[in-house]
Amino acid sequence: MTGDATAPELALRVLQQLWLGGVRDVVLAPGSRSAPFALALDAADRAGDLRLHVRVDERSAGFLALGLTTGSRRPVAVVTTSGTAVGNLLPAVMEAHHTGRRVVVVSADRPDRLRGTGANQTTDQAGIFGTFAPCHDLTAALASEDLDAVVSQACSRRGPTQLNVQLDGDLLPSDTDPHAWWHRPDDLHDPAAAGVGRSGVTVTVTGVEASVSVRTDGELLPLGPRTVVVAGDDAGPAARLLAQAADWPLVAEPTSGARVGRQALRTGRLLLTTDLRGDVERVVVVGHPTLSRPVTSLISDPSVEVLSVRGRDGVATDPGRIARVLDVVPRVEGPDAPAWFDAWQSADARLSTLIDSGLAAPQGDPARPPVGEGVSPLAVAAVVGAAVAADTTLVVGSSNPVRDLDVVATPWTPHEHRFVVGNRGLAGIDGMVSTAVGVALGRPRAARSIAYLGDLTFLHDTNGLLVGPGERRPDLTVVVLSDDGGAIFSTLEQGDRRYASAFERVFSTPHGTDLAALCAAHHTAYERVDDLDRLAAALAESPTGTRVLEVPVSRADRRHEAAWLRDLARQAVPTRDGRP
Structure with missing residues (x-):
């Protein structure tokens, strides 16, 4: 861009670069300062190049963008005006940061010369999200190649990014023809047409999750130690494939993308309250497990060897600070001795039957949950x-x-x-x-x-x-x-x-x-x-x-129901002295 660029021209350039970065959904929470973005987005939507979603509540708009990027596996932008509107995006930005979701915040701002002057709806909003999202404070004076690089990086990096766009002068385009407010960059092909997804990787949806090809260059684990695989949120298919290859029990949360197939235990978290828990010698953690204290206790136990794989946000779940952190899910050369998994599978079947029988029992039956x-x-x-x-x-x-x-x-x-x-x-x-x-x-x-x-x-x-x-x-x-x-x-x-x-x-x-x-x-x-x-x-x-x-x-009776489940788990797994 040059210093002569108008606010509508700067807004158009940012939107065109978002389009080139793969953005096809944009959420807009309307306001005055963001007017040039709003008009260009409406024209792009009418042209069929972008899908525009208008919301009046910025907090909801941020989470709508989060959901759109989760479902589509593409970067999604959310556009706001200046002032408190930007602050309302913080909860969604925090969630995007901790899950590696590609949400691009485009916050319209007053020019820098008005900061600290008491000008209406002017605050220090550049970098407002702190450690949760890097910020680029953009002006019309920024060179075109630098602006293009910044927007491209925002679309491809894991996690959220803030593009704080200073808009000065007249906000509305001089041309009243809507066709002039937006035009698709015609010198490059449509990057979305080839199915380009996160970080330029072609995405396919399989099982319960959208996934990419599973890497097979992870560390080779020796067989022998009695091992459990824990799959937390967004673990993906790699956790299941590891458990399947090694014939290990898999404790997979519903949102893990790994609660699939023979190795996955339905009642894994309850079984970790029984004597089976004491036999665990090693645990491999994939994804972000958060649902239960028995799982947190297991992966925080210093007497257990814990291996934790970094998630999409670059963090390995290790609440006890005892894990050896891996960048890639490990691998094995073949299945382990079958007795280990058979014990867990049998206990899981018994406990599942007890729970289902109780849920199906008529009113007044002692087997029924309280x-x-x-x-x-x-x-x-x-x-x-x-x-x-x-x-x-x-x-x-x-x-x-x-x-x-x-x-x-x-x-x-x-x-x-x-x-x-x-x-x-x-x-x-x-x-x-x-x-x-x-x-x-x-x-x-x-x-x-x-x-x-x-x-x-x-x-x-x-x-x-x-x-x-x-x-x-x-x-x-x-x-x-x-x-x-x-x-x-x-x-x-x-x-x-x-x-x-x-x-x-x-x-x-x-x-x-x-x-x-x-x-x-x-x-x-x-x-x-x-x-x-x-x-x-x-x-x-x-x-x-x-x-x-x-x-x-x-x-x-929620507290009594939790006690009922723990009691059923004890019935399903005999204690060491043989008592139920």
Whole structure:
């Protein structure tokens, strides 16, 4: 660029370079300073070169962009105006940082000469995300080749980047013809046409995850030590392939992309509370495991050899700071002795049968979990897990829904193109409705898209339903496990009866919100579901647009339910002296 470039010309140049970097979806939260971006984006959308998604809430816009990049496996840009609008993107940027998602923040800014002057909506927003996203403060004086290089790097690097664009002078183009506001760079081919994905690697979707070819140059592990493979969030197929090659038990979280096939244990986290845990001599950690204390205890045990593989964000999960860190998933030359895996597989089958029998038991049967009247939350999760058929997308919220799935979801069949994801980088409940909408929009060819969220998670981002007329809406079913509060805390230390006097107010936080009325206000289809058969039937349907299925459950017995699961695990695995 040159010093003579206008604000509309600078905005157009940035958008053209984003297009060349593979960006095909852009989320816009409108404002005055970002006006030249808005007009160019509208023209690009009308031309069919970009898909524009307009949202009025910047926080939701950021998570929509996060979902779009998760679903499409391409870089996605989110454009805001200046001031507090940029700050509202921080939660989504933090999540993108911890998961290596390519979200490009394009923040329109006032010129540098106005900083520190008290000028309206002017603040120090360049670099506002600190360590979570590198920032490039761009002006019209920047040489074209330098601007091009910066934008190209933002599209290709893992994790988020902020492009803070100083726009000076007249913001609106002098030409009133919309065709002049955007034109595709015509001197280069379309990089998206060849299926170019992250870091220039051609992406294919297999199993439950989008994956690339698995590297086979990892360290060769000796056989012999009794080994468990732990697959956390975004582990991908490499964890499963290692466990399969070595015939080792695989404890794979639902969003790992590895909860597939024979080696994956359905009840792995519960089995780690039994005597089987004491026999583990080595553990290989792939991805980012966050769901259970038994797993965290295992991978933090200094008496166990722990090998942890770096994730997409460059970090190896090692909460105990004891692991030997690897850059690539290790390999083995053949299967280990079968007795080790056979013991885990048999225990997993016994425990799964005990759980399923209890869930199917009639009211009053002592085998039934202690949930009182109504539907068991675990039974709801089992129905959702069973609905994840071939070519299905599932976005699962944090707190209880993903943990329930971790206990009751039977490992899925390989090579059926399932896609199960969540925001597990920081494991927060923030932005999940918008994330789910983005994931569904990013995978338009999925047979069906489902989101499984708790009621507080749903309410925390109801602005994700705030979609204007004419905006793209996915075919998405949102299942809300509705227990009027934060049930997960009852299973933690603060759920002990010693804290009962304060617990309901400061942890459970009942809200009494009428979800039907809320959905009606957003013109979103709603159905209350009190029957598991109806839930299964609804999840087999192919609705048009977004709909919400509210499944009311009780949270009164969550702590007792957790104790019931631990007791079943002890029944499934005999103790060392032979007692059950």
